[in-house]
Amino acid sequence: MALLEVRNLTVSFDTPDGTVHAVNGLSFDLDPGETLGLVGESGSGKTQTALAIMGLLAQNGRVSGSVVFRGQELLGMSPGELSRVRGSKISMIFQDPDSSLNPYLSIGDQLIEVLTHHRALRRREARARAIEMLGRVRLSDPEQRMRQYPHELSGGMCQRVMIAMALLCQPDLLIADEPTTALDVTVQSQINSLMGELSEKSSTAILLITHDLGVVAGLAHRVLVMYAGQEMEMAPVDDLFADPRHPYTEGLLNSVPRLDQVRSGILNAIPGNPPSLLELPTGCPFAGRCLYAWEQCRQLPEFEKIDEDRFKRCHLDALPTKRESA
């Protein structure tokens, strides 16, 4: 049985300008121990998906559909029930490590609080566990770090503390929202190796949200590509990169400059801009920018199975072009 089953999830926000349709009927499964990469550009709904799962949507957010975690429906749960799951069975790390930590509490207090709250440990036991966890995320001098405050640590160190905090209760699911985007490349690489190791050694499933195709390639087992709040393509990581089946995936892969390749001349940019989430087109949301759009694309294609473990939302049977480099 899947650890997390998201079915027909929609998230919308009422704003003075109208209703923003952030997530539009998203469905996916996440298995225990698996890392699923949720990829898309800004406004594709990846963060709102995560926040909806965590029950952390903004006040004006409306959510429908179903999110079943270990057989339990999370949507519509009472705040009390939800807070027993959240932080304990599901935890989350955010993009901006410094502002996700409480500046008024020492690192130690913040870590200990998690354990005394969720695990009813005594302070002394909690402290020992916290120190051990800081060691596991390879923060130097864990004992000393416990006494320090977030402003005394660098961004990379804060993100290690966040990861330690998220893993304290040995959650079944870790949601990582752009965990390394705010960090420098050399530090990003440290955090990515750490995440990869943790996913290998523990049975924690990871929902990895990122816009960086390189990070997904290194960490994810399966990838779900999102656009305008909908799934465009889902596939095992190797298949997706070697043989994208959706024009948007193909466009994304072709538009990034790569360090390991000289792309002569111009990059294959995707023309135009993403559609406004206030007024979504009725058909395929990508049609306006798609190289291969035709009449049929005025109707929204189904997100259908095309192969073992592969899904796509596109009327085309196959992409007319193969990528320039295989």
Add this chain to the structure above:
Amino acid sequence: MNPRAPVLQVRDLAVHFRVDTGSLFRHDYRVVRAVDNVSFDVHSAETLGVVGESGCGKSTLARAILGLVSAQGGSILWQGEDLVGLSEEALRLKRREIQLIFQDPSGSLDPRMTVGEIVAEPLKVFYPSMSRLQIRERVAGMMKMVGLSAEQINRYPHEFSGGQCQRIGIARALVVNPRLVVCDEPVSALDVSIQAQIVNLLKDLQKKLRLSLIFIAHDLSVVRHVSDRVLVMYLGRIMEVADRDSVYYHARHPYTRALIESVPIPDPVKERQRARRSLEGDIPSPLNPPSGCVFRTRCPYAIDACADRVPALETLEDGSQVACIRHEELAEQWKREADTDPTATETSS
């Protein structure tokens, strides 16, 4: 003038900031050497990429070239004339020739001005005698050149997406016919599909207008794509300068190598094969940089001698420059490693 002569020559540039470290009762300050002892050339119609992590001084360098922060030492020769120590007014006139494109596309546009007014403003400043009709024509032409339509001239910045705002920023920079454009992280705030559009536009305009570009970015993949030469900075100092291919294929400085090895590659098969040797630790505080080579505290190849003195930026046979006392032995060591371990050559194959 000799066409091969560099348009910009920066020599021993130093930009230092005083940082207050005192308390309410005690005046005290320390000096941050944001840019220290930096020398390089930019040639006509060339793109020089500047890479480095936060705090390496790349943005300060950009601001110093434009005279937005004053240099404490060294010289910035613009077509032979030193910009350091020039009066405000003289410097202002030079900015017709040296323009800047900012990182935050919408934040750098005045929300109360129409796009037409934004693009026209530099013309009004530098060409006060231009008639309204001339300005209008020039602005419309520029809008078209950056891929916007002339009908959008009366709209306001908030009506445009990030990528379009960056096009407006480019139009504003290019409308006065500059020779050198300093681009400070011009695409890092944009989504990948839009980023490619802007990178293509910049490359295209550079070719058409024979511009020199200084392209500052933390994204090595983008820098590799746009640059002719690449300058690598760390904690205010130059680590390495070389042609873009030699930087990527035969990095000579351990820091350059570490940077290249850290960049994730959008290819799961390659990612698994890669020998990733992440650098340990964090970038030291610029308030308290290490003695000698600033990189030595994180360098896997550091020896005692590295702490003794600041390594000079040495010019090698092929014209590339490197600031590392061990670069010769390391080059040989890496070559041997590459010969014996095929996976280690991932960055140099």
